[in-house]
Amino acid sequence: MxxxxxxxxxxxxxxxxxxxxxxxxxxxxxxxxxxxxxxxGKITVTMMIGLAMIESLCIYALVICLILIYANPASKVIQAFVGMAAGH
Known part of the structure; x- marks a missing residue:
């Protein structure tokens, strides 16, 4: 959650x-x-390389966020603790 x-x-x-x-x-x-x-020509090429570098940072953040949502190893442990605290 x-x-x-x-x-x-x-x-x-x-x-x-x-x-x-x-x-x-x-x-x-x-x-x-x-x-x-x-x-x-030189300015455009340099700008495109810079934009690719900037965009790669957002893609890395997206991958980390997807890992947090779908492949978080701690989520099952946390759900077990919440279930035990709720009395289930």
Whole structure:
């Protein structure tokens, strides 16, 4: 139960950070191309590599959140303790 809530908060924070940083990267790239149109090829390639690095961090957070939801080894132990405390 709590791991699902933690996973939800985790992916929300990761998605927010990813969106914010990708927006800032694209903004800077567009400003760079506007200042120096001849360097648009190098700027675009560098921006794409940077966006891939940023996106990979969000994908790692998604994988960790999925592990928290579906493959958490502590969830069965916690459910057993909750069941014992409830008298079941």
């Amino acid at each position: 709590y791991s699902a809530v933690a996973a939800g908060f985790g992916i929300a924070i990761a998605a927010f950070g990813t969106g914010l940083s990708q927006g800032m990267a694209v903004k800077s790239s567009v400003e760079g191309v506007a200042r120096n149109p001849e360097a648009s």
